[in-house]
Amino acid sequence: MAFCRTVAGHFPWGLGHLRGSRTVDSTFFYLSAAALAVWLDSNESSRPRRHFRPSCCEASSSSIIKFRVDNDRPGLLSEATEILKKQQLNIRDARISTNEDSRACHFYVVQDKISGSGLSEDRLAQVRAALQELASGDCQAEPWPRYSSKEVAEHSSIEKGIWVSYKDGVYDITKFVANHPGGKDKIMLAAGKAIDPFWRIYQQHTGRGNAVELLESMRIGDLSDPPTADCGSCPYNTDPERHPALIFHNNKPCNAELPAELMLDSWLTPNPVWFIRHHHPVPCINPKQYRLCVDGVGTKKVTLCLEDIKSRFLKREVVTTIQCGGNRRSELDQIEKTSGIPWGFGAMSTAKFGGVYLREVLQHCAGLSHENVEAFEVKHVIFKSLDGMEASIPVEKALSPYGDVLLAYEMNDEPLNMEHGAPVRVVVPGVVGVRNVKWLGQITASRDEAEGPWQRGIAYKGFSPMVKDLKGIDIEKIPSMQDLPIQSAIVTPKAGSIVELDDIEVRGFAWSGGGRGIVRVDVSIDEGNTWVTADLLDGKDAARFVSECSCRRGHFWSLLVNIYHCLSEQM
Numbered sequence: 001m002a003f004c005r006t007v008a009g010h011f012p013w014g015l016g017h018l019r020g021s022r023t024v025d026s027t028f029f030y031l032s033a034a035a036l037a038v039w040l041d042s043n044e045s046s047r048p049r050r051h052f053r054p055s056c057c058e059a060s061s062s063s064i065i066k067f068r069v070d071n072d073r074p075g076l077l078s079e080a081t082e083i084l085k086k087q088q089l090n091i092r093d094a095r096i097s098t099n100e101d102s103r104a105c106h107f108y109v110v111q112d113k114i115s116g117s118g119l120s121e122d123r124l125a126q127v128r129a130a131l132q133e134l135a136s137g138d139c140q141a142e143p144w145p146r147y148s149s150k151e152v153a154e155h156s157s158i159e160k161g162i163w164v165s166y167k168d169g170v171y172d173i174t175k176f177v178a179n180h181p182g183g184k185d186k187i188m189l190a191a192g193k194a195i196d197p198f199w200r201i202y203q204q205h206t207g208r209g210n211a212v213e214l215l216e217s218m219r220i221g222d223l224s225d226p227p228t229a230d231c232g233s234c235p236y237n238t239d240p241e242r243h244p245a246l247i248f249h250n251n252k253p254c255n256a257e258l259p260a261e262l263m264l265d266s267w268l269t270p271n272p273v274w275f276i277r278h279h280h281p282v283p284c285i286n287p288k289q290y291r292l293c294v295d296g297v298g299t300k301k302v303t304l305c306l307e308d309i310k311s312r313f314l315k316r317e318v319v320t321t322i323q324c325g326g327n328r329r330s331e332l333d334q335i336e337k338t339s340g341i342p343w344g345f346g347a348m349s350t351a352k353f354g355g356v357y358l359r360e361v362l363q364h365c366a367g368l369s370h371e372n373v374e375a376f377e378v379k380h381v382i383f384k385s386l387d388g389m390e391a392s393i394p395v396e397k398a399l400s401p402y403g404d405v406l407l408a409y410e411m412n413d414e415p416l417n418m419e420h421g422a423p424v425r426v427v428v429p430g431v432v433g434v435r436n437v438k439w440l441g442q443i444t445a446s447r448d449e450a451e452g453p454w455q456r457g458i459a460y461k462g463f464s465p466m467v468k469d470l471k472g473i474d475i476e477k478i479p480s481m482q483d484l485p486i487q488s489a490i491v492t493p494k495a496g497s498i499v500e501l502d503d504i505e506v507r508g509f510a511w512s513g514g515g516r517g518i519v520r521v522d523v524s525i526d527e528g529n530t531w532v533t534a535d536l537l538d539g540k541d542a543a544r545f546v547s548e549c550s551c552r553r554g555h556f557w558s559l560l561v562n563i564y565h566c567l568s569e570q571m
């Protein structure tokens, strides 16, 4: 297997950071942010189930089989699951609650594949006979308890428990809210309510990933009055058409990456295949009616229309790479499943952006001088978007003459398109993708950073790979990601491909955030025992035709490896 290692201008992690290093400083090792693993709560099995009614009275979409065993043993759960599958049952959930002695109670939430509902008495008798072959004990089945939406509504606080419904199910999400990848505030909007309309907007829950499974593990009952089928028009109907070469992880909202096959074609990524990372439907904004409001502490409030932005400030051009904080998460998933979109390495792209410097708008137009920053203790600049998203960057980056933060209205010499944030988006060179706010509506100077999951949530903070849930962790104390660390990948040959034993050209890209340039790329074909230095190709040239800022550093690289030569040297 071939590895590459890459060295950036400043050495924040020392060598070897690409594999294994867990050092975290104020610039994050972005991989660990994504390593926050799937949420699991081992206490769930002891949750009381209320008001059980006999299965024959009401049709329920599933039943709970309770199998009390006198002598539990390792492996019994999987043996029992196999038996249930042979009995033509869909298993939605399986748990064990163990007593101090060897007795245990197994819970299996099942659906009869034949009838599509819970278990009839006859079917239960068959299942009971089969299970009792496995271990002595007692086996019964009950339908889920039924709750009305009124009863669900009574549970909307931590004290009373937080319940929600989804389709015909009722769920107790009390312990989950603090761990929600989309943030506590968002999920609390649905406390005591049906989440169906929320998930129609945030379709990443149902598109792929594990949200449905997670939810099912929190089921406590059936909803007696489920909502009628989807009504109203789909908010994604107005999303733009997309290039078929993109690799789609999701469509509503759209999350799509640049395929490896196109990655090395040109340093500037063509607009149609630029990676797309949305959290919402694409907002439709009439450029004539567009207004950008600049306000906050230490400023005098101004409102600018698109023409103001274009005519009152010098047009600047900045070539920069934007990378999503979740880029390459699929590679982490191979070690242990994490939550979030399983990106390959294509959640990054490069463009020449045209627009105006944020610092010039803040200083020359809104009056945010360095004196005001000091006097009013301004610490952050918040960007609020017209799609409801917000994020912030430190004021130092916003005002730095070398920061090159741009309010962009052009991308690769074309007017910025609606997909990537038209009429105006923020471009923050060297900083994690999520701070590059699209469809910008408001810029606010502030003492506090932005609110919400995109700034303060767990998806944009770094944790040790050992962290599996958030018990005992005060998320507020962990700083939000800003500068991205070094990044390097082998693009060809593709991982896992079989190549002829001969001269092989290994090619890839390397890039670093925070203004650090790439010093060297080394490649190893012997699991890291020996390394050969690759040639740095274009990318560096792209930086030449823009201003003096050092915030867009990247290269393609290539190396001809002779496998015979390398192997014989080792013998």
Ligand code: HEM
Pocket (backbone or CB within 6 Å): 164, 173, 180, 181, 182, 183, 186, 187, 188, 189, 190, 195, 198, 199, 202, 204, 205, 209, 210, 211, 212, 214, 215, 278, 279, 339, 340, 341, 453, 459
């Ligand atoms: C009630 C049960 C819920 C569960 C089990 C759940 C689970 C999840 C999971 C697993 C993710 C990560 C998705 C991914 O893989 O990208 C996620 C993200 C998210 N969720 Fe939920 N969620 C729930 C309710 C809600 C509600 C009611 C809302 C909105 C009001 C919401 C809004 C979001 C948002 C905004 C994200 C972030 C998406 C992003 O970063 O693109 N969730 N949720």
Ligand SMILES: Nc1nc2c(c(=O)[nH]1)N[C@H]1C(S)=C(S)[C@@H](COP(=O)(O)O)O[C@H]1N2
Pocket (backbone or CB within 6 Å): 274, 275, 276, 277, 278, 279, 280, 322, 323, 324, 325, 385, 386, 387, 388, 389, 419, 420, 421, 432, 433, 434, 435, 436, 437, 438, 439
């Ligand atoms: N308003 C808004 N801005 C946003 C987002 C968004 O969903 N809404 N996504 C962010 C994230 S997470 C990333 S990685 C980049 C992606 O930009 P792109 O879609 O132009 O590639 O935009 C950021 N800005």
Ligand SMILES: [Mo]
Pocket (backbone or CB within 6 Å): 277, 323, 324, 325, 326, 433, 434
């Ligand atoms: Mo992102």
